[in-house]
Amino acid sequence: MGLDNFLIHSTKNLSSNMQIIVNGESQEQSHPLTVTNLLKSLDLHSKQVAVEVNLKILDRSDFDTWNLQEGDKVEILSFIGGGSLSICS
């Protein structure tokens, strides 16, 4: 077995992929995946964000340790400019 094949074979045994839904979009991510790592993969770790997993709002202190699971619905929110908009506007 060549070195490349050996490495691919090894990592397959340690992790796998999973489908999660992030902000309404289905995404394939590697498993295991903490919330912190998900945010990092989206270039979001430095921003002030709120994270909700399956309707549960996470404490920021849990981001490093919360492991996402297959099928999880993740919502990542932050602040934008704005207020309520009328249908007449």
Added chain:
Amino acid sequence: MSSNPLQDPLIIAGREFRSRLWVGTGKYKDFEETRLAIEASGADVVTVAVRRVNITDKNSENLLDYIDPKKYTILPNTAGCYTVEDAVRYSRLARAAGVSDLVKLEVIGDERTLFPDTAGLIEAAKILIAEGFIVLPYTNDDPIVAQKLMDIGCPAVMPLAAPIGSGLGIRNPYNLKIIMETVNVPVIVDAGVGTASDAALAMEYGADAVLMNTAIAGADDPIMMATAMRYGVDAGRLAYKAGRIPRKLHASASSPIEGML
């Protein structure tokens, strides 16, 4: 230039604010214009909405890169929430984003007027106050509702002048004055202001502050209008504190008759 030359701070839930003009962040051309307008307004408190982060465009900019949370008090709102459940959920998410316990609570009752659903507002406010939020409720001009909001623990009330973005100015000054007599918490006139004189009038009636967004962002020259609003709020506040002359039906001569030929 200070927006409060007489050292007349606005105090809400133990927090002191220099400026009595609060501004929103929606409807601007871009973040830079938002930043410049807010600076021109002299505002200390800036409202923001809570929405999904754009995860597809990694280069998309962040509002808080332009509006420094260290320089301004960021006040998240529950814009676009039509139910108690949504308003509570968005409030909790806003707090989870780690900026503050303050929330400008909106529970909208109607898509065209954006008038508040006051029953839902009171219900949502109760839930959030019990969870330790500092709730600033966007309400209507009903003094009974204002009283209820105060009684359940809101440290201020925010009655609308007119529908959001309508630019109509204060539609019901009589009710607004009654609200000011009724509650003993700060009254922040929110929504419907159109131009500087509307803001000045609100302050002359006795409002503690004015919140506006569209009046500035939608003006032909938002930065100029932001400056106008700053002066308008200051002028109105000073006039209120200075004690105006009464309105009289008849003339009251300014010069003595004695000494005339």
